[in-house]
Amino acid sequence: MTNEELAAVFEHIANLLEIKGENVYRVLSYRRVAESLRTLGQDVHVLRAQGRLQEIPGVGKAIAEKIEELLDTGELGFLKRLEAEVPPSLIDLLQIPDVGPKRAALFWKQAGITTLEALEEAARAGRLRHLPGMGEKSEARILEGIEALRRRSHRLPLGVARPMALRWLDWLRQQPGVVRAELAGSLRRWRSTVGDLDLVAASHQPKALMDAFVLHPEVYRIIAQGENKASIETRNGTRLQLWCQPPEKFGSLWQYATGSKDHNVRLRGLAQKRGLSLSEHGLSDEDGHEIHFTTEEDLYHALGLPWIPPELREDRGEIEAALNGTLPPMLQREDLKAELHTHSNWSDGAATLDEMVSAAYQRGLRVIAITDHSAGLGIANGLTPERLREQRAEIETLHQRWGDKIVILQGAEVEIRADGHLDYPDEVLAELDIVIASLHVSLRQPRAEVTQRLLNAIRNPQVDIIGHPSGRLLPNREGADLDWEMVLTTAQQYGVALEINANPARLDLDDVYARRAAEMGIPLALNTDSHTPTDFDLIEYGIGIARRAWVEPSQIINTWSPERLLAWLRARG
DNA sequence: GCCGTTTTCGGCCCGACTGTTTTCAGTCG
Numbered sequence: 001m002t003n004e005e006l007a008a009v010f011e012h013i014a015n016l017l018e019i020k021g022e023n024v025y026r027v028l029s030y031r032r033v034a035e036s037l038r039t040l041g042q043d044v045h046v047l048r049a050q051g052r053l054q055e056i057p058g059v060g061k062a063i064a065e066k067i068e069e070l071l072d073t074g075e076l077g078f079l080k081r082l083e084a085e086v087p088p089s090l091i092d093l094l095q096i097p098d099v100g101p102k103r104a105a106l107f108w109k110q111a112g113i114t115t116l117e118a119l120e121e122a123a124r125a126g127r128l129r130h131l132p133g134m135g136e137k138s139e140a141r142i143l144e145g146i147e148a149l150r151r152r153s154h155r156l157p158l159g160v161a162r163p164m165a166l167r168w169l170d171w172l173r174q175q176p177g178v179v180r181a182e183l184a185g186s187l188r189r190w191r192s193t194v195g196d197l198d199l200v201a202a203s204h205q206p207k208a209l210m211d212a213f214v215l216h217p218e219v220y221r222i223i224a225q226g227e228n229k230a231s232i233e234t235r236n237g238t239r240l241q242l243w244c245q246p247p248e249k250f251g252s253l254w255q256y257a258t259g260s261k262d263h264n265v266r267l268r269g270l271a272q273k274r275g276l277s278l279s280e281h282g283l284s285d286e287d288g289h290e291i292h293f294t295t296e297e298d299l300y301h302a303l304g305l306p307w308i309p310p311e312l313r314e315d316r317g318e319i320e321a322a323l324n325g326t327l328p329p330m331l332q333r334e335d336l337k338a339e340l341h342t343h344s345n346w347s348d349g350a351a352t353l354d355e356m357v358s359a360a361y362q363r364g365l366r367v368i369a370i371t372d373h374s375a376g377l378g379i380a381n382g383l384t385p386e387r388l389r390e391q392r393a394e395i396e397t398l399h400q401r402w403g404d405k406i407v408i409l410q411g412a413e414v415e416i417r418a419d420g421h422l423d424y425p426d427e428v429l430a431e432l433d434i435v436i437a438s439l440h441v442s443l444r445q446p447r448a449e450v451t452q453r454l455l456n457a458i459r460n461p462q463v464d465i466i467g468h469p470s471g472r473l474l475p476n477r478e479g480a481d482l483d484w485e486m487v488l489t490t491a492q493q494y495g496v497a498l499e500i501n502a503n504p505a506r507l508d509l510d511d512v513y514a515r516r517a518a519e520m521g522i523p524l525a526l527n528t529d530s531h532t533p534t535d536f537d538l539i540e541y542g543i544g545i546a547r548r549a550w551v552e553p554s555q556i557i558n559t560w561s562p563e564r565l566l567a568w569l570r571a572r573g
Numbered sequence: 574g575c576c577g578t579t580t581t582c583g584g585c586c587c588g589a590c591t592g593t594t595t596t597c598a599g600t601c602g
Contacts, residue, residue, distance in 0.1 A: 025585055029574040060575050098591085100600050135593055185602090198602090224601090226590050231601095241602080243589095256587095261602065268586040279587050 001070055002481075003044050007037040009070060010063075013079055015094060016086045018101035019108070032058035035262070039316055041516030043485040045071060087114040097145040097223070098138070106131055120146050144221075152237045155193035157474040158541060159504025161238075162187060165197045168240065175212055177205030179247045184257035189310045190544025192507040193475055196231075196239035200257045202250040213242050249281055251293035255300075256280035262315035263308075270303050270319070278303075311547035328550045331526075331543055331559075338367035338558045338565060339536060341413065341436055341467060341499065341527030346391050347372035347381045349531045353394060354401070359533035361406045367562050369409040369434045370395065374423035385428045388412065392431075407562050409433035409569075413467055418442035420453040422460060429462035434569055436499070438467035443480045451483040458490045461573045465525045466491065468501035468508040484513060488520055495572070497523040497557055500549075502542025503535075514549035523568075524551060526558050 001009075014030035036057045037044065047053055048071055053064040070076050086108075093104045093116060107113040110131055113122055120143070122128055128139040156164075165187050172181035178201050182188070185198025203209045210230045214222045223231040223239070231241045245253040256264065256279070271278035276285055282292045283302060293299040297307045305322040309330050312318040321327045343349035344356050351359070353370060360368035372391070373382040383391065395410045402408060411434035415423040418441055422429070429435050437457035443450065457463050469487065470479025491498055498517050501508050506529070509517065517524060526546055528538045546556065553559045557568065 023574085026574050028585080032575085058575065062574060098600065102599060133593065133598070137592060141591085196602095224590055229589055229602095231590090257602085259602075264602090265586055272586075277587075281588085 001074060003037045003040055006044060006067060006070060007034040009076065009079065010034040010037070010066075012088070012091065013082065015091045015101075016079075016082050016088065019090055019094075019104050020082070020086050021101075021105060029058060029063070033063050039314070039512050041484075041512045041519075043483075046485055089115045092116045093119060095149055096142060097148065098141050099145065106133070116146065148233065148237075152233075152239075154475050155195050156238065157504055158187070158190065158192050158194060158507070158544075159474075159538075161194045161197060162504075164238065165199065168197065168199060171216070172199060172201055172209075172242075175201075175203070175209055177203045177208060179203060180250060182254060184243070184254060185241075185259060188258050189260065189313060190541070190548060192504075192510060192545065196241060198257050199240065199242045200250075200254050201242065201244045202247040202253070203244050204246065206244040206246070209244055210242070243280070245280070248292045248294055251295040251297070251299050252278075252282045253280050255293075255296045258310050258313065260314050263313040263318070266315050266319045267303060270305075274303075309547060311544060312550070314548070328552050331546045331551065331553045331556065333539065333543060334364075335553045335559045336526065336539065336543075336556075337365060337560070337562065338369070339365055339527060339530065339539075340367070340369040340409075340411070340434060340465065340525055340558060341371050341501070342368060342530045343372050343413070344370055346370075346387070347383060351533055353391075353398060355533055356530065357398060357402060357406060357408055359530075359536050361402070363536050365406065365536075367407040367409065367565060369411040371411040371413045371434065371436050374412055374414040382415070382423070383412070385424060388424075388428065389431075407566070411435060413438050414463075415440060416453050416457050418445070418453075420456045422457060422463075426460070426462055429460075430573070432462075434465070435463050436465045436467040437463045439469075439471045439480060443471045443477075445480070447481045447483055450480045451486055454480075454482065454487055455490050458487070458494050458496050463496060464569060464572050465497045465499050465527075467499045467527075468503075468506045468529070469498055469513075470508050470510070472506065472508050472510075474505055474507065479508065484516075488513070488517055488522065491517070491522050492520045495523065497525040499525045499527055500542050500545050500551075500556075502526060502528045502539050502545070504538060504541045507541060507545050509545070509549075511545050511548035514545060514551060518549060518551045518555050521555075524556050526556050 010030045011034040014027050018027045053059055053067055066076055090104050090108055093099050107119060111122060113119050123139050123143045128134050129136050165183055169181055172178060181201040184200045186194040206227060210225060213230050214225050214232055218234045219232045220235045221233050223233060229243050233239050243253055243257050268278045271283060276283045282290050284290045300307045308318050308322050339360050342356050344353045345351060357368055375382040375384045392410050395408055398408050411432050413436045416437050416439050417423060422437060472479030498509055500514050526542045528535050530536050557565060
């Protein structure tokens with residue numbers, strides 16, 4: 001079982017226990033372990049073999065035993081007994097907005113409803129309104145919720161959500177009385193996918209702003225509307241939330257709405273230790289005196305912490321690091337001096353070599369590598385070794401034109417074929433300045449097979465970078481089922497760089513494995529995979545991932561001076 | 574079920590919004 005599969009089991013247990021009405025903190029402890037497993041970045045089998053399961057945050061004796069049983073047998077007696085008590089299909093009901101564990105239990109115990117279909121039928125027949133605590137409005141809301149569930153797609157990729165949110169932000173900033181408006185939530189934390197769009201505003205006229213918000217022409221329906229908070233669904237099925245407070249509370253509000261939930265829970269714990277209570281309004285003492293914060297900095301300082309960058313706010317050790325003064329330095333766009341993964345119209349890019357070089361130069365880069373596709377990837381108009389040599393001739397003329405303004409490297413993104421061989425023979429690779437090896441095809445091979453393909457590439461001394469290692473495409477195509485432990489330890493051994501691909505459809509490595517790779521001292525490359533000049537600006541998304549992964553600038557080869565980078569490439573052969 | 578700068582037992586975050594209620598429960602973030 002993978003970490004992800006184990007996490008799903010514990011999440012499932014948490015849901016069932018919650019419907020059963022178990023102690024909420026017991027439920028939370030299973031949720032916490034699920035989250036820990038998802039973000040571990042290290043194969044749980046390895047920790048188990050070393051007897052270190054209880055080092056995982058939130059794992060104690062009882063859950064360690066359950067993990068062992070699952071790893072050994074693939075099953076869990078405890079879960080089987082639980083599923084005999086609580087019908088597992090009830091968990092589907094929890095996806096409906098306004099249906100939580102209490103109502104799921106109510107529908108099951110008082111109306112014999114155990115599936116989404118049965119619930120919908122009962123709601124249509126008007127049979128829910130008579131249940132305790134229910135009424136016509138609740139019944140209608142649930143029916144609406146079921147329809148919204150069908151309408152609403154999966155989580156949005158950040159690359160879709162962010163531009164959409166920026167347009168709303170522009171609109172907000174034009175509203176009368178608005179002093180300030182910003183992105184919040186997972187958008188601001190640069191999570192690679194987001195569930196809804198969170199926006200915050202400071203306004204002298206909150207009521208008027210809320211009214212204007214819900215009347216916006218893109219609003220399909222209003223989910224909730226109050227004085228300080230409103231939530232709507234747009235015509236394209238996206239949910240937006242807007243929080244509003246007067247300017248003197250903006251710092252607390254922005255911090256609160258940025259989250260993550262787990263991070264905020266920890267902060268409230270810190271406040272509690274000081275005899276204070278923290279909310280979106282600020283800090284209050286036992287007598288109810290409130291301290292307001294106009295900036296996030298002031299709020300963190302009041303809790304004895306330095307300001308914590310949003311990308312780190314996931315309760316993955318940032319609170320401890322902040323307390324110890326060991327928060328990592330955050331990568332800035334200015335740190336990046338090289339773009340090492342670009343395509344031109346020699347393969348599937350849209351621009352000429354010169355246009356791509358120019359785009360890099362305009363953005364202050366000092367090195368660009370042209371890495372068109374190899375011949376095997378038919379759809380991408382890949383280059384044969386002959387065309388590769390013709391391209392080299394053209395790049396030579398670019399060297400003349402650009403002189404020492406920018407270093408232009410010729411490279412290739414060479415396909416790792418389904419049979420595990422690279423698309424070019426080693427002698428062709430040896431002629432190139434830089435080689436990226438990537439998986440695009442046969443990603444669904446069994447773990448051993450697909451992992452072996454990647455290992456072959458990592459061990460090839462001509463290969464400098466493994467491009468978008470998992471091959472995932474957001475939001476729907478999962479990456480290859482890799483044995484990450486093997487991939488990472490082999491990359492470490494051979495000193496090959498792993499790419500953080502900044503294209504918002506990829507963001508691959510993800511933050512979890514990028515963090516693990518950085519901890520292991522594996523060099524990382526941060527590239528846009530640009531196919532057009534404007535793609536260079538997608539680097540912001542990759543910077544978000546690098547920050548979320550606690551990667552320090554010096555660990556990224558694109559931050560190195562041209563001399564150091566070229567020396568590293570030469571040393572690799 | 575976990576966890577310990579006060580604890581091996583007794584804690585474990587906080588408020589907005591909605592609907593069904595006459596003071597609160599459920600859900601959500």
